[in-house]
Amino acid sequence: MAGTSAPSASADASANGSHAAAEAPVGAPTNPMATALLTDQYQFSMAYAYWKAGKHADQAVFDLYFRKNPFGGEFTVFAGLEECVKFIANFRFTEDDISFLQSVMPMCEGAFFDYLREIDCSDVEVYAIPEGSVVFPKVPLIRVEGPVAVVQLLETPFVNLINYASLVTTNAARHRHVAGKSKVLLEFGLRRAQGPDGAISASKYCFMGGFDATSNVLAGNLFGIPLRGTHSHAFVSSYMSLDDIPDKSLKSKDGSRCFHLVPSSYFKFLVGFQVADSLCGVFGETNQSELAAFASYALAFPSNFLALDTYDVMRSGIPNFCAVALALHDLGYKASGIRLDSGDLAYLSIEARKVFCAIEKDFNVPGFGKMIITASNDLNEETIDALNKQGHEVDAFGIGTYLVTCYSQAALGCVFKLVEINSKPRIKLSEDVAKYVSIPCKKRCFRLYGKEGYPLVDIMIRESEPTPKAGERILCRHPFIESKRAYVVPQHVEELLQCYWPGKSNKPRAELPSLEKIRSRCMQQLEKLRPDHIRRLNPTPYKVSVSAKLYDFIHYLWLNEAPVGELQ
Amino acid sequence: MAGTSAPSASADASANGSHAAAEAPVGAPTNPMATALLTDQYQFSMAYAYWKAGKHADQAVFDLYFRKNPFGGEFTVFAGLEECVKFIANFRFTEDDISFLQSVMPMCEGAFFDYLREIDCSDVEVYAIPEGSVVFPKVPLIRVEGPVAVVQLLETPFVNLINYASLVTTNAARHRHVAGKSKVLLEFGLRRAQGPDGAISASKYCFMGGFDATSNVLAGNLFGIPLRGTHSHAFVSSYMSLDDIPDKSLKSKDGSRCFHLVPSSYFKFLVGFQVADSLCGVFGETNQSELAAFASYALAFPSNFLALDTYDVMRSGIPNFCAVALALHDLGYKASGIRLDSGDLAYLSIEARKVFCAIEKDFNVPGFGKMIITASNDLNEETIDALNKQGHEVDAFGIGTYLVTCYSQAALGCVFKLVEINSKPRIKLSEDVAKYVSIPCKKRCFRLYGKEGYPLVDIMIRESEPTPKAGERILCRHPFIESKRAYVVPQHVEELLQCYWPGKSNKPRAELPSLEKIRSRCMQQLEKLRPDHIRRLNPTPYKVSVSAKLYDFIHYLWLNEAPVGELQ
Incomplete structure (x- = not known):
């Protein structure tokens, strides 16, 4: 050829x-x-x-x-x-x-x-x-x-x-201009670009224009662009319950202890969470697929635990995430944050931040309130501008379709x-x-x-x-x-x-x-x-x-x- | 790599x-x-x-x-x-x-x-x-x-x-549906697609969706898609006058005669053209760059002469084209047609067709009225639909930006x-x-x-x-x-x-x-x-x-x- x-x-x-x-x-x-x-x-x-x-x-x-x-x-x-x-x-x-x-x-x-x-x-x-x-x-x-x-x-x-x-x-x-200098911008456009090279070009030039990282592994390899990614909804739905994880043990960060990651911390957390935010009253009803998926992900990446909230964010995603994050904390690890991919991103990011701050205070977990909140879901210049006007607690934006196709x-x-x-x-x-x-x-x-x-x-x-x-x-x-x-x-x-x-x-x-x-x-x-x-x-x-x-x-x-x- | x-x-x-x-x-x-x-x-x-x-x-x-x-x-x-x-x-x-x-x-x-x-x-x-x-x-x-x-x-x-x-x-x-089965559809999107592969994908899949040909030579090579193209405006403006063509001689199609292509036919044509359409009265004022470029292109492609009308279509492009096409005809060749790339495509195509038909009749040139009229210039589904509603004489559409970027x-x-x-x-x-x-x-x-x-x-x-x-x-x-x-x-x-x-x-x-x-x-x-x-x-x-x-x-x-x- x-x-x-x-x-x-x-x-x-x-x-x-x-x-x-x-x-x-x-x-x-x-x-x-x-x-x-x-x-x-x-x-x-x-x-x-x-x-x-x-x-x-x-x-x-x-x-x-x-x-x-x-x-x-x-x-x-x-x-x-x-x-x-x-x-x-x-x-x-x-x-x-x-x-x-x-x-x-x-x-x-x-x-x-x-x-x-x-x-x-x-x-x-x-x-x-x-x-x-x-x-x-x-x-x-x-x-x-x-x-x-x-x-x-x-x-x-x-x-x-x-x-x-x-x-x-x-x-x-x-997009960088509207998001502001302090936000992290992630290019997530690989699946929406014009074929493989459209995507590779998109990743290269979005980085050039001020993005911080891409999801595109080949672009990372070709151009040295930092790579980012959490997990997908499919990952969550591939788990039924915590029983799907045969080995839940995790060594503490300093190597001194070993712990079964999830269930204990989950229950411990529940009590405190009710104190922190009386609005989120429906416990025990969190999605079990999601909890298992988060736990599994945390076992794989205890130092880089970043969870996709995909079911009902306030009733399931945030409680599940906090449960796992607190368990990690007890073993000396620091969770990275969450990605919100649906719903009212302004509202949900603010509510999530409240919960994280309450946990920082109530459980005395320094830095928990600064958990990174990433938002995705059909974002573009206009939606980021609208989020800014409403007020939000988003730290990072993952942007795909509108960015790489130059939709407007x-x-x-x-x-x-x-x-x-x-x-x-x-x-x-x-x-x-x-x-x-x-x-x-x-x-x-x-x-x-x-x-x-x-x-x-x-x-x-x-x-x-x-x-x-x-x-x-x-x-x-x-x-x-x-x-x-x-x-x-x-x-x-x-x-x-x-x-x-x-x-x-x-x-x-x-x-x-x-x-x-x-x-x-x-x-x-x-x-x-x-x-x-x-x-x-x-x-x-x-x-x-x-x-x-x-x-x-x-x-x-x-x-x-x-x-x-x-x-x- | x-x-x-x-x-x-x-x-x-x-x-x-x-x-x-x-x-x-x-x-x-x-x-x-x-x-x-x-x-x-x-x-x-x-x-x-x-x-x-x-x-x-x-x-x-x-x-x-x-x-x-x-x-x-x-x-x-x-x-x-x-x-x-x-x-x-x-x-x-x-x-x-x-x-x-x-x-x-x-x-x-x-x-x-x-x-x-x-x-x-x-x-x-x-x-x-x-x-x-x-x-x-x-x-x-x-x-x-x-x-x-x-x-x-x-x-x-x-x-x-x-x-x-x-x-x-x-x-x-x-686009095929709105243009109808009888029209020729040409994909001209290479320069507007998302990089090389965006363009190659566009050419492949536009052909799959019902286009007849592409301008993209590499796509032609990779997939066997028929190739099409005329010349650009730059080609026209690279010529100053007929003097830029040192050798204007062209053998007749049957090899029996040799002829200097342009000037004689041009003058011969002028007279007949005034008969054909009194609206186009300003002769001798056609653009000389354009006439020279058309002549040069005809000398290169006497059997495939297709000219881009880029200056004033009725006052310059059509007279120049007809002059060269008639000269070719006298040597046994048949010109292919014109491409309209600006202006009111419905009106211009109808006027051009009238001129071609008049020439067929007045000069007794069978088939001249059926000259292929190609239209380009930011076409899309809507503009083709609008052209259909107004009535037009376009035979082929060259479509680029709106097609390959899927603009809408x-x-x-x-x-x-x-x-x-x-x-x-x-x-x-x-x-x-x-x-x-x-x-x-x-x-x-x-x-x-x-x-x-x-x-x-x-x-x-x-x-x-x-x-x-x-x-x-x-x-x-x-x-x-x-x-x-x-x-x-x-x-x-x-x-x-x-x-x-x-x-x-x-x-x-x-x-x-x-x-x-x-x-x-x-x-x-x-x-x-x-x-x-x-x-x-x-x-x-x-x-x-x-x-x-x-x-x-x-x-x-x-x-x-x-x-x-x-x-x-």
């Missing part, structure tokens, strides 16, 4: 020195299916038409960008870059690929396939904003330069690798547009100016920071223009609307696009940082953003501008390229 | 004869990442707790099912089964997997990892409804039997592999519930009866057909009950509501669950059919369904029932298992 050849292709690329870029080897894409065939058929049709017209080596510049922030917000986190760089480092057609292409394009001349056999990305240069950066509409996230036929072949995989990655990272960052907006809509060919700037015109007109030219992009350290505006300039400098007065213009303009005197200027794949040039290749570092960058960038850009309700749009020269040039092209009568 | 070992694990499984099932070898999963580590952490926690309690080999029966049809509809297409079977055929932990698990579960005894080293799916049996079948809520799509610890480990990957597959197949089937409902919500352990039936109770109570017992499931050949009702029975027979009067009861019941005398009875993985039993293994066959099954099943179940507006729910015996047993368990006061 094509996928399995990726690692060796990678080794070749770095070994044969076909491009100056390969100082440090770039690994294979995470997904072995991210091979050169992973593109749209029309990229091959176009490659052939370019080749037939002798245009395939024309030097093209493409920008990858998006037009609108997702989820009704005013920011996006850029993600997926490392996978794109790995993709081009390994970009080659195998003989099997070529045979397949010949079979589906029998009308093409044989020499075209010889051309495909030869191509790699040694003539391609890739510039990008560092992964994990906060980014905004219209500003190129990636600029790809190189032979037009090759760069077109990269369009689809690049958009594929960036689109969902950036979307789900942004979604995770929004399932696609970002990245585009990949030609902005220059053979040094001639190109513009895409459209009747809907604000939405579809592209910003022409090979550009440099800068973020201008104000005195308070907040970013003020992003500005795009033509490559030939001088670099904007801190302390200088810079005219920032809206790319399309004449009246929108402002002078900015930045305290600090940051160039956004860095070289991640220098092709045959001698430019140094920017580092591909570890996932942890990208995650930190994301957190830091979000903290640096003015809070009104990031708030959930009516956020302020962050301004994206062009230089006066680029503005004039856009409008010059516009007048000269638009067919008469096309634009109003 | 774990993924790369899958193919060899597969070879082992079929070579060493460790299970009677392996008459014919089952291949590796499509995605090399679908390995045994692709599961939730809590499955390993539970496996350990089962193992500690000596319960790991308890014989469990789990049902995989969903609770509600997606997209506001009343049917679902079951998909993903083949990948599940391939998953279990290759289910094994490698030494790398074990080392990783030891590192993240240091609290577990070493002997547990020896146990994990030994397990595979030779003790597991899998029964399922054939892939591509129309299915309904509550009825098990898959029943998995085997040692509880092993079957639990399968939960997450099975749900992952079924959930999106069934959702997107259903979405595709809905991004997850199906399959669950995997324990229904029996060590031959003891288990029920999951919930305060929300209709939604969350599971149907206990190892069950057999049947579809009862009426005289007209339509399926009437699905019925679940206990395994010990006699098989329902055609011509017999069968009482079908709603699983939870006492008053809902009906006698049915079926014309034909179909058993739904077949054995796809017999484990150590001697049952014959049902065939895994080709994708084409599964697609045909899906089409046939949808045709057999009563039209009111499938219609978009207020579809009638299809009835799912239980036998009288199973009904009584559910309610017996319910009374005995529910803690007092839990259910109202």
Whole structure:
């Protein structure tokens, strides 16, 4: 299969020195299916038409960008870059690929396939904003330069690798924002994502966007993301009663004693519990499957006892949990907490906390009141926001479906547009100016920071223009609307696009940082953003501008390229 | 990496004869990442707790099912089964997997990892409804039997592999239904799916659900799905004018003549075009980039000329296309058609058809009026329905974002519930009866057909009950509501669950059919369904029932298992 050849292709690329870029080897894409065939058929049709017209080596510049922030917000986190760089480092057609292409394009001349056999990305240069950066509409996230036929072949995989990655990272960052810094966020989306790799991508990028851990073991293995999990309802219902546990003995933590875990502690606990909370009066009626399952789980994980409350929480789950937790305590262990997976999470978490605090006091169990309460069950940004407004005692949120499917907006809509060919700037015109007109030219992009350290505006300039400098007065213009303009005197200027794949040039290749570092960058960038850009309700749009020269040039092209009568 | 070992694990499984099932070898999963580590952490926690309690080999029966049809509809297409079977055929932990698990579960005894080293799916049996079948809520799509610890480990990957597959197949089937049988449906979702494998799954399952082709070349290679594509806007804007094409000569189809393709035909055409449609009066003003790109594309694909209209369709795209198409015609070629990607698709398709028909008549070009008109641009079920209501002349729809992301409902919500352990039936109770109570017992499931050949009702029975027979009067009861019941005398009875993985039993293994066959099954099943179940507006729910015996047993368990006061 094509996928399995990726690692060796990678080794070749770095070994044969076909491009100056390969100082440090770039690994294979995470997904072995991210091979050169992973593109749209029309990229091959176009490659052939370019080749037939002798245009395939024309030097093209493409920008990858998006037009609108997702989820009704005013920011996006850029993600997926490392996978794109790995993709081009390994970009080659195998003989099997070529045979397949010949079979589906029998009308093409044989020499075209010889051309495909030869191509790699040694003539391609890739510039990008560092992964994990906060980014905004219209500003190129990636600029790809190189032979037009090759760069077109990269369009689809690049958009594929960036689109969902950036979307789900942004979604995770929004969940982090609404949950607050002190909460633990767990990604539980494996079973709801688009197949194995959708899930692995989701786990990686949710961690990048600020989650603390995942349930996905393979993602933990691939990326070093911390793993979390309790048990399921099935575990509970697989037990009938305590009789299902043949050996209930547990050594105390210090090894000095051995104890039969459950029944004694359960009865001991009952009495105290009635003192603690007179509302929970129905004892002896707790679910026996649940009690047995909790006990069994505690025997397996005495130092990490975390129980899923799945039956009636206050009448069964909490009493059962406390019984087992107290028994563990008597043996020197500390239970971890509970997971609430149904019902009114605000109310139940508050009631559970009351019980835990009462037990801490009544039984003199220091720390029992601080038991971790995890909530799950179809959570999303809105429900966490609603929980915050109601008040709750949840310490950790387990989030799946809404997070990984990006339920409220399932696609970002990245585009990949030609902005220059053979040094001639190109513009895409459209009747809907604000939405579809592209910003022409090979550009440099800068973020201008104000005195308070907040970013003020992003500005795009033509490559030939001088670099904007801190302390200088810079005219920032809206790319399309004449009246929108402002002078900015930045305290600090940051160039956004860095070289991640220098092709045959001698430019140094920017580092591909570890996932942890990208995650930190994301957190830091979000903290640096003015809070009104990031708030959930009516956020302020962050301004994206062009230089006066680029503005004039856009409008010059516009007048000269638009067919008469096309634009109003 | 774990993924790369899958193919060899597969070879082992079929070579060493460790299970009677392996008459014919089952291949590796499509995605090399679908390995045994692709599961939730809590499955390993539970496996350990089962193992500690000596319960790991308890014989469990789990049902995989969903609770509600997606997209506001009343049917679902079951998909993903083949990948599940391939998953279990290759289910094994490698030494790398074990080392990783030891590192993240240091609290577990070493002997547990020896146990994990030994397990595979030779003790597991899998029964399922054939892939591509129309299915309904509550009825098990898959029943998995085997040692509880092993079957639990399968939960997450099975749900992952079924959930999106069934959702997107259903979405595709809905698009097919609204578009009608005569239209060509093209899946263009690669750049909007959840990474490489999300896209590959989308292409596979959209084809299964009734699409005709995909743009995704790798999916074409992996599954033999027909490929389609034109060219992009970037291709158009990479040309400035006809001067960009150094060699415009084209041999006639019969090889007898050679001709310079564009300019002459363009002028010849102009005159006729003014006759054909006086509305399109602005000639000589067509976009020259576009004309050059069309000409270049036609020179490359004279027998497959399909042009993307991206500038003003009526003033530029259609005249340019017709100019090139007529020139091709003069050389004996037949142009394929156009793709409309913006604007009012109903109006533009009708106007384009008028022009094509006028040209057929005025220039005496037989078949020109039948030029294929493809539409794309954020299409979905609703927009196709709206186009149908307005009237249109579109022959083919290219659908991406809304199709592959399942925008209107991004997850199906399959669950995997324990229904029996060590031959003891288990029920999951919930305060929300209709939604969350599971149907206990190892069950057999049947579809009862009426005289007209339509399926009437699905019925679940206990395994010990006699098989329902055609011509017999069968009482079908709603699983939870006492008053809902009906006698049915079926014309034909179909058993739904077949054995796809017999484990150590001697049952014959049902065939895994080709994708084409599964697609045909899906089409046939949808045709057999009563039209009111499938219609978009207020579809009638299809009835799912239980036998009288199973009904009584559910309610017996319910009374005995529910803690007092839990259910109202």
